[in-house]
């Protein structure tokens with residue numbers, strides 16, 4: 001825009017990251033629900049770079065347009081504000097169904113809406129897949145295993161979930177989403193994939209979404225005390241987001257319909273993890289203990305034999321390296337005044 005002449009110049013095209021040119025037949029139309037969120041935006045980046053056409057549906061509950069601003073206006077990209085609880089019709093070849101808040105404070109903020117998103121949203125997207133004969137991938141979760149009595153957790157484990165606790169809206173919502181997925185497969189021959197995702201972190205996590213990785217990094221960057229909930233002996237296994245995106249795309253394009261765990265088996269107690277963040281970010285930070293949340297799973301580690309065997313996939317990013325990248329991201333956001 002030239003303010004002197006008050007005219008808009010149409011001559012300078014916007015520059016984008018270089019996307020591949022796929023030949024007809026290879027180029028797919030792909031719908032990503034929840035594509036403005038943390039995982040979804042990384043998946044969109046990869047699908048765009050590969051050269052596909054990508055349509056994102058998002059209601060921006062936890063997602064942000066900023067996560068996708070670098071694709072706005074690209075001829076292969078479309079962003080639509082839509083709540084998956086309402087039906088949606090579009091011609092696509094593949095559907096990655098991610099729409100659902102994932103951090104405990106977010107999914108517990110409005111538990112009824114979380115259940116509706118998982119149940120009605122998944123019915124709508126499966127109905128769409130059936131109607132347009134698209135392949136459908138559900139991003140399920142390690143939470144379907146609940147507070148597990150089997151360790152590590154393999155896909156054959158049925159889980160140990162409290163159906164009426166504060167986590168139930170998410171855990172049971174995803175369990176029903178899996179049930180629906182296999183019902184549509186058996187009853188209506190929908191071509192389905194189910195990824196059970198374990199704790200994932202990386203740039204574009206919401207800085208205040210309450211998950212342990214973003215909490216600890218932000219606390220350490222601000223010189224605040226790191227908050228450990230409970231005795232800190234509970235464990236989690238953390239995977240870097242680029243590994244997850246590799247796994248999701250491999251699974252979508254493989255002829256395999258059973259659930260597949262995607263996670264990094266590198267397991268830490270939360271206390272060990274706090275020490276790791278302190279060493280990487282700010283060794284002068286103190287640690288404080290807060291009460292343990294209700295039904296907090298005591299241990300969690302994926303058995304990834306199936307992913308290794310079927311997809312030839314295993315995580316490539318060491319946790320420390322991923323943490324380094326994530327810290328740099330939050331630092332840059334703070335310097336730019338985007339977060340405080």
Ligand code: NAD
Nearest residue numbers: 034036037038039059060061062063083084098100197200
């Ligand atoms: P996120 O909260 O960053 O992203 C979720 C996205 O879905 C957001 O953009 C949000 O606005 C959108 N959304 C929520 N409800 C919606 C609705 N009703 N209609 C349309 N859009 C809606 O979470 P994330 O970490 O990116 O998780 C993405 C998916 O992966 C979720 O399905 C989650 O259950 C699954 N998952 C994530 C993890 C993890 O550690 N990040 C672990 C297991 C499973």
Ligand code: UDP
Nearest residue numbers: 104210211212213215227228229234270296
């Ligand atoms: N946690 C913690 N301090 C925090 C946030 C979380 O000790 O500031 C603990 C939480 O109680 C849980 C673990 O870290 O045991 C992982 O929590 P998160 O919310 O990241 O994921 P989820 O519980 O869904 O695995």
